[in-house]
Amino acid sequence: MFTPHSLEIALLMMITSAVCWGSWANTYKGVKNYRFELFYWDYAIGIFLISLILALTMGSTGNDANSFLNNVHSADTANIVSTLIGGAIFNLAIGIALVVGVVSSYALQSRGNLGLLAAGVVCAVIAVIMDGKAYGSLASAGRSVSQKSIVTCVVSGVLMGLWAPFVAHAMTNGNTLGPYSIAVFLTLGALLSCSIWNVYFMKKPLVGEPVDFSGFFRGPISGHLLGLLGGVIWGTGMVFNLVAASFTGVAISYAIGQSAPMVAALWGVLAWKEFEGAGSKAKMYLGLMFVFYCFAILLVAKANG
Numbered sequence: 074m075f076t077p078h079s080l081e082i083a084l085l086m087m088i089t090s091a092v093c094w095g096s097w098a099n100t101y102k103g104v105k106n107y108r109f110e111l112f113y114w115d116y117a118i119g120i121f122l123i124s125l126i127l128a129l130t131m132g133s134t135g136n137d138a139n140s141f142l143n144n145v146h147s148a149d150t151a152n153i154v155s156t157l158i159g160g161a162i163f164n165l166a167i168g169i170a171l172v173v174g175v176v177s178s179y180a181l182q183s184r185g186n187l188g189l190l191a192a193g194v195v196c197a198v199i200a201v202i203m204d205g206k207a208y209g210s211l212a213s214a215g216r217s218v219s220q221k222s223i224v225t226c227v228v229s230g231v232l233m234g235l236w237a238p239f240v241a242h243a244m245t246n247g248n249t250l251g252p253y254s255i256a257v258f259l260t261l262g263a264l265l266s267c268s269i270w271n272v273y274f275m276k277k278p279l280v281g282e283p284v285d286f287s288g289f290f291r292g293p294i295s296g297h298l299l300g301l302l303g304g305v306i307w308g309t310g311m312v313f314n315l316v317a318a319s320f321t322g323v324a325i326s327y328a329i330g331q332s333a334p335m336v337a338a339l340w341g342v343l344a345w346k347e348f349e350g351a352g353s354k355a356k357m358y359l360g361l362m363f364v365f366y367c368f369a370i371l372l373v374a375k376a377n378g
Contacts, residue, residue, distance in 0.1 A: 074132045074139050074253060077320045084374055086317040087329040093310025095336025100303035102345070107296035110275045111289045115297050117164070117264045117271075119304015120311065124256040127312045132253025144251045152243035152250050153258055159239030160262020165270050186376040193328055193372035200365035203358045204334050207348075210355035240315070241323040252315035260308060328373045335366040 077083040101112055132141040145153075240259065243250045250258070275284050310330070318326035338359065341347035348355060 074141065074144075074251060075134055076252070076316055080320070080374070083317040083320040083326075084329070086313040087321070087326050088370075090310035090314035090317070090326075090330040091332045092336050093306050093313070094330060094333035096340065097303045097307040097310075098337065099340055099344070100299040100306070104296045104299050105293070107292050108278075108281070108284045108288065110271060110278060110284050111286075111292055112296060112300045112303075113271055114267060114289055115300025116304040116307070117260075117267050119301040120308035121257075121260040121264045121304075122301075123305045123308035124253075124260040124312055127309070128253035128257050131312075131316075132251070139251055141251070141253045141257075144254045145257075147248055148243075148250045148254065149247040152247060155239045155243045156250060156255055156258040157262035157265070159236040159243075160259040160264075161266035161270075162239070163236040163259065164263040164266045189372050189376035190324060190328065193369045193376060196365045196372060197328065197331065197369035200332075200362045200369060201334060203362035203365060204338055207338070207355050207358035207362060210352060210358060237323060237327050244318070244323065252319050253312065255315050256308070256312045260311070325373055325376055329370055332366050332370055335363060338362060 077086060097116075101109060104112060128141040134140070137143070138147065236259075240255055243255060244252075272286075275286065278284065310333075314326050314330045342359070348359060351359075
């Protein structure tokens with residue numbers, strides 16, 4: 074199977090994963106009159122399909138013990154189950170939790186300089202705060218944030234950070250799973266858990282009225298295609314991040330991958346003109362976000378040296 078043999082290639086793959094994770098949501102912005110709960114079914118199918126395709130191609134070069142199918146055959150069942158659970162937890166999350174994911178992953182797979190990694194995480198956390206401040210400054214006067222929104226962000230953020238340790242466990246204990254196998258079972262867990270999580274949110278959506286599954290079949294072709302494309306983009310980022318983690322460790326790879334909000338902000342600035350006409354305060358926060366994310370990437374990359 075293909076794996077990076079130098080820090081430069083691993084870093085390029087990690088940055089690519091951040092670009093993918095920060096870009097996939099653009100596909101939903103191109104959808105008209107199609108609920109996100111329905112769009113998400115196509116997205117979940119897309120992340121699994123691309124993971125499987127990459128596992129059967131990049132992950133199957135050479136017929137050795139590390140190739141995808143041989144690795145799955147020899148891996149402990151407990152590691153497969155752990156990865157499926159991680160995928161189900163990821164699927165429930167709707168946000169980012171850099172600190173939880175990096176710290177818990179490092180505890181299970183202590184690779185890299187802890188001091189530099191911690192400094193990088195602090196910079197990334199500051200960048201996330203600046204990102205929130207920048208978008209908060211765009212809010213119209215008098216617009217309030219509901220308690221439900223705050224609780225949802227906190228809970229989803231913690232959950233988003235908790236799937237990474239399940240992956241680290243499956244990559245480091247007993248007969249381990251390789252990165253391509255991890256990606257396949259992680260995305261399979263996410264897809265299968267849609268029958269629980271997504272069905273629930275279709276009946277009790279966080280925003281808007283309940284939506285019936287029949288709407289999926291009445292949805293526009295463009296909506297289905299964009300949903301699959303969004304899944305392919307995100308899934309590619311996941312595979313690249315996991316493959317890079319086989320060289321750097323999960324904590325470092327996950328930390329750099331979580332600079333995705335910077336990429337999303339760039340899309341907002343350059344493509345969607347979200348900050349056009351914004352005040353000086355919003356632009357100041359935006360600039361600080363980019364600065365701290367750059368520091369975070371440099372420090373985390375240095376942690377592997």
